[in-house]
Amino acid sequence: MPYTAEISRANPGCLIFLIDQSSSMDDPIGRAPGGGRADADTPPRKADVVADSLNRLLFELSVRCAKEEGVRDYFHIAVVGYGSGVRPALSGPLAGRDLVPLSEIVAHPARFEARVKKTSDGAGGLVARTIEFPVWVEPVAAGGTPMCQALGTAAALVRGWVDTHPDGFPPIVLNLTDGESTDGNPAEPATRLRYHVTGDGEALLFNLHISSNRADPIEFPGPNDPLPDQYARLLSAMSSELPPGMRAYATEQGHDVTDSARGFVFNADLSAVVQFLDLGTRATDLR
Amino acid sequence: MRAHITLHALHKGGTEPHEYEDAAWVGSSAAAGPDRGMMPPPGPACRRGEVGRVATVRAAVSDGAADSLLARRWAETLVRRAGAAPTRLLRGGADFADLLGQAADRWPELMRRYELMREARGRPLAWYERPGFERGAHATLLVAHFAAHRWAPGCGTWSAAALGDSCLFHVRGDRLRVAFPVTRAADFGTTPALAASGGQDHAAAAARAHCVHGRWLLGDRFYLATDAMAAWFLRRTEHGGKPWAALRALDSAAPGDLARWVERQRKAGELRNDDVTIIRIEPR
Numbered sequence: 001m002p003y004t005a006e007i008s009r010a011n012p013g014c015l016i017f018l019i020d021q022s023s024s025m026d027d028p029i030g031r032a033p034g035g036g037r038a039d040a041d042t043p044p045r046k047a048d049v050v051a052d053s054l055n056r057l058l059f060e061l062s063v064r065c066a067k068e069e070g071v072r073d074y075f076h077i078a079v080v081g082y083g084s085g086v087r088p089a090l091s092g093p094l095a096g097r098d099l100v101p102l103s104e105i106v107a108h109p110a111r112f113e114a115r116v117k118k119t120s121d122g123a124g125g126l127v128a129r130t131i132e133f134p135v136w137v138e139p140v141a142a143g144g145t146p147m148c149q150a151l152g153t154a155a156a157l158v159r160g161w162v163d164t165h166p167d168g169f170p171p172i173v174l175n176l177t178d179g180e181s182t183d184g185n186p187a188e189p190a191t192r193l194r195y196h197v198t199g200d201g202e203a204l205l206f207n208l209h210i211s212s213n214r215a216d217p218i219e220f221p222g223p224n225d226p227l228p229d230q231y232a233r234l235l236s237a238m239s240s241e242l243p244p245g246m247r248a249y250a251t252e253q254g255h256d257v258t259d260s261a262r263g264f265v266f267n268a269d270l271s272a273v274v275q276f277l278d279l280g281t282r283a284t285d286l287r
Numbered sequence: 288m289r290a291h292i293t294l295h296a297l298h299k300g301g302t303e304p305h306e307y308e309d310a311a312w313v314g315s316s317a318a319a320g321p322d323r324g325m326m327p328p329p330g331p332a333c334r335r336g337e338v339g340r341v342a343t344v345r346a347a348v349s350d351g352a353a354d355s356l357l358a359r360r361w362a363e364t365l366v367r368r369a370g371a372a373p374t375r376l377l378r379g380g381a382d383f384a385d386l387l388g389q390a391a392d393r394w395p396e397l398m399r400r401y402e403l404m405r406e407a408r409g410r411p412l413a414w415y416e417r418p419g420f421e422r423g424a425h426a427t428l429l430v431a432h433f434a435a436h437r438w439a440p441g442c443g444t445w446s447a448a449a450l451g452d453s454c455l456f457h458v459r460g461d462r463l464r465v466a467f468p469v470t471r472a473a474d475f476g477t478t479p480a481l482a483a484s485g486g487q488d489h490a491a492a493a494a495r496a497h498c499v500h501g502r503w504l505l506g507d508r509f510y511l512a513t514d515a516m517a518a519w520f521l522r523r524t525e526h527g528g529k530p531w532a533a534l535r536a537l538d539s540a541a542p543g544d545l546a547r548w549v550e551r552q553r554k555a556g557e558l559r560n561d562d563v564t565i566i567r568i569e570p571r
Contacts, residue, residue: 006560010301062415064354067306071415106415119421132414252478 002201003243005169014161020177021083026141030214047139062106073101082150084143109134147181151189158196167199176208179231190238206263207235217268220261239264246276288435289571293335297563308351309564310362312370315341347430350513356419361484362426369430380493383448391486423485427451441505448498452479454517456510468497472522509568515561
């Protein structure tokens, strides 16, 4: 059965993030009428949302793979930015690197920033606490949207990975964009990217469409579900279907996914797809 | 009563022995203090023993959730607590939930000591450990209790309680009499019910806990196993096989023999690559 290969240190997974850094990412994110936080008058910039989503995802992945002896290298990770060029987008000590083992990601954030987190005070209330939050990717918004070139760069990384891990879980490419490619139709390079296979299945391409459109968020639509604009339709069509194991876990987690649900979200959180990956017995609260 | 006991434990392939995250405990609830345990908590190993002249035999296995930071410590806490618990705490879901609650009550103090130990060793908790440390750990728990009949030789009663997918199998002759709490190999998944170190809703834990009891006769065998081995056992049985026969061949196995046998099963796709823990108890 495809997409059942074990993800472990001996057989690590490969995650490639493509982040749109074009000038249009300077625009604010769209919010559905009545949606968003009441205390935020101005919606954040798309570039800020994308960088923050990715930093949170890397943080969660680090926590999920942490054990007493350190962080286990269950994943190798690349972050590629595309805007005024197509290049590795990790900042700080990892600048210029492409695929990096998770333990190195953990060891070398670019910086830490103080964030306020509300936690239980043990007496039914909440208490605000300042935590140090690691940052690996900074928001950038400049240049065009060479998505085809970015997908080609991802395909080269995918090819190298499947050559050296022929029986492993297929690489997963997660593309975070506002959808308007400026160097051609991305559907074709997306298809070529998925030609690369391991014994466990073809490479997976998932898309997060972050848009100024004020339509409601959408998660993992079926192929015939209505989508708000042509860019969303294109990105959804070029997204891989969620593999059965990920779909089953998504359903357990309360996501409404059909058998042919796409790995596509619109103005929603894509980090869930990484949580769908099976690393062994998962904690589920009985609360 | 007397009992022949064998315990096999092996870490997941591709990991180091100290990364084993199951836990097992075998002892007599009638003994006092440190003498309760007949076998030390296992690292990856094969252990066997013959025990005699004890009033009861108690055994427990636990499987720490892979995404918990301190899964092994919590699994060990659970099996030790289960080993020491009064028998009444194994009789019903609400009582078993009390037992889980008592184990969770001990966790904050254990964690306080753990944090101090890390600081004393010059390795304070790192930012990537802190959320998992605060979130706590999760694990399954299965505990079984065996008692001899008061005056009739060669028979007695047993009871078991479980939360999650660690299993007990009762074999008589060449027949599997009881599979508990999972009864079909297809029912194993990655999200079993788990005991939480941070405590959990008592009613929910009680509702998801399972209890069973029965009688044993001379020659009966009981197997307590964590999920990978339990799924192997059930799958073999469903296909008409007799997994207990294969396990009997391992009775005299050295750790190296066990590792080779497990590796063969894993390579053949018969056994999922996970920590392996199985206890065989043959009351006499």
